[in-house]
Amino acid sequence: MQGTIACHACDLLVDVSELKTGQRASCPRCGHSLTRIRKDAHSKVLAYSVAALIALVTANAFPFLSFASSGLESVMTLPQTPAMLWGNGLPMVAILVAAFIIYIPATVLVLLILLCMPLRGERWRPWLKPVGRWVFTLQSWSMVEVFIIGVIVSLVKIMKMATVTMGLSFWGYVFFAILFTMAIAALDKYQMWQEIEALEEQRG
Amino acid sequence: MAEVEGSTAKSEGLASCHTCLKLVPEDTHTCPRCGSAVHQRETDSLQRCVALLITACILYIPANVLPIMYTDQLGKTEASTIIGGVVLLIKLGSIPIAAIIFIASVMVPSGKLIAMFYLVWSVKSHSQLSPQQRTVMYQVTEFIGKWSMVDVFVVAILVALVHLGGLLVIRPGFAALAFAGVVIVTMIAAEIFDSRLIWDQLEDNNDNSAT
Numbered sequence: 001m002q003g004t005i006a007c008h009a010c011d012l013l014v015d016v017s018e019l020k021t022g023q024r025a026s027c028p029r030c031g032h033s034l035t036r037i038r039k040d041a042h043s044k045v046l047a048y049s050v051a052a053l054i055a056l057v058t059a060n061a062f063p064f065l066s067f068a069s070s071g072l073e074s075v076m077t078l079p080q081t082p083a084m085l086w087g088n089g090l091p092m093v094a095i096l097v098a099a100f101i102i103y104i105p106a107t108v109l110v111l112l113i114l115l116c117m118p119l120r121g122e123r124w125r126p127w128l129k130p131v132g133r134w135v136f137t138l139q140s141w142s143m144v145e146v147f148i149i150g151v152i153v154s155l156v157k158i159m160k161m162a163t164v165t166m167g168l169s170f171w172g173y174v175f176f177a178i179l180f181t182m183a184i185a186a187l188d189k190y191q192m193w194q195e196i197e198a199l200e201e202q203r204g
Numbered sequence: 205m206a207e208v209e210g211s212t213a214k215s216e217g218l219a220s221c222h223t224c225l226k227l228v229p230e231d232t233h234t235c236p237r238c239g240s241a242v243h244q245r246e247t248d249s250l251q252r253c254v255a256l257l258i259t260a261c262i263l264y265i266p267a268n269v270l271p272i273m274y275t276d277q278l279g280k281t282e283a284s285t286i287i288g289g290v291v292l293l294i295k296l297g298s299i300p301i302a303a304i305i306f307i308a309s310v311m312v313p314s315g316k317l318i319a320m321f322y323l324v325w326s327v328k329s330h331s332q333l334s335p336q337q338r339t340v341m342y343q344v345t346e347f348i349g350k351w352s353m354v355d356v357f358v359v360a361i362l363v364a365l366v367h368l369g370g371l372l373v374i375r376p377g378f379a380a381l382a383f384a385g386v387v388i389v390t391m392i393a394a395e396i397f398d399s400r401l402i403w404d405q406l407e408d409n410n411d412n413s414a415t
């Protein structure tokens with residue numbers, strides 16, 4: 001059954017063997033999007049992932065927000081955000097927050113690089129399969145875009161109490177979120193596995 | 205290749221690997237391509253989904269009753285719940301943000317639970333909604349799942365940001381843990397629910413009318 005996908009949403013068999021670069025296929029019965037062949041997908045994923053990692057490092061290195069009232073000032077940094085929850089008796093929430101906004105997305109980016117470097121060079125690597133299995137599962141637990149909305153809501157909540165300033169890290173995180181989303185969007189699960197399979201066959 | 209329009213993997217005796225989408229014979233246990241376990245349909249999808257939904261409903265009570273954060277201002281401590289936060293925003297005049305928070309932290313989590321219960325029920329009985337409509341309902345539920353974490357993130361940010369000695373300090377409450385639990389458990393329930401079961405009904409009906 002080469003070139004056929006069973007729709008993940010409704011199980012209908014759909015022939016995608018005729019799909020060309022730049023085209024996308026969706027299920028004729030339920031409309032679920034099936035696969036898409038992107039031009040230079042691997043180069044795009046690599047570029048966005050590397051840039052996103054740099055932006056994430058920036059987001060961790062500087063003040064994120066600062067809050068000033070009656071001559072007093074407090075500063076929030078990204079790594080300190082889960083740490084403060086831990087310090088206030090909620091270690092479980094601290095771990096979840098750190099994972100969703102920093103560690104899971106960072107791991108996904110590293111995995112994307114590990115995948116797309118050999119795929120772009122059409123070289124077989126023993127880690128391709130395990131990394132391919134993990135990358136999409138982990139991705140579904142990243143919450144970078146949700147965190148940005150959280151920042152905006154927080155700002156509105158406290159704007160009237162004091163002066164709030166956005167630091168360099170805030171903008172770093174916004175860039176990181178955009179690049180992260182673009183990196184993920186550039187990789188197609190079905191096409192990726194077709195390529196991994198082809199590389200494995202070539203090797204053997 | 206042959207015209208495959210109109211038949212499903214199941215009706216052809218095939219199973220689709222959840223991880224890599226490879227089509228394999230339905231009696232395959234391990235995917236030959238990626239090595240994941242293969243199931244034609246998610247094992248005990250409905251039972252596991254309902255168990256998780258009930259867990260989420262139970263967690264939803266402390267999430268709403270307990271304070272999600274405390275504000276210590278000049279020696280006085282004020283506890284606020286999720287609903288309390290929405291009321292406060294309305295009082296401050298931030299109606300759009302109050303609406304966002306109300307939708308994200310009250311309507312979305314409860315709506316998601318109701319939608320998931322309905323979808324599970326619909327697989328077992330006659331639904332007024334078409335499989336197409338229910339698939340959209342499921343996909344929307346799945347998509348908005350993580351957005352309910354906004355409340356937990358807001359608490360995390362405010363706690364990290366607002367600590368001005370004895371003047372003004374914000375501390376987290378246990379509702380943050382319960383609420384994070386609701387979001388995560390509902391996300392897993394949505395992941396475990398197998399939307400293909402909705403369409404299997406259609407196949408079963410066709411089989412019945414054909415014979």
Ligand SMILES: [Zn+2]
Binds near residue numbers: 007008029
């Ligand atoms: Zn479909």
Ligand SMILES: [Zn+2]
Binds near residue numbers: 221224235238240
């Ligand atoms: Zn597989």
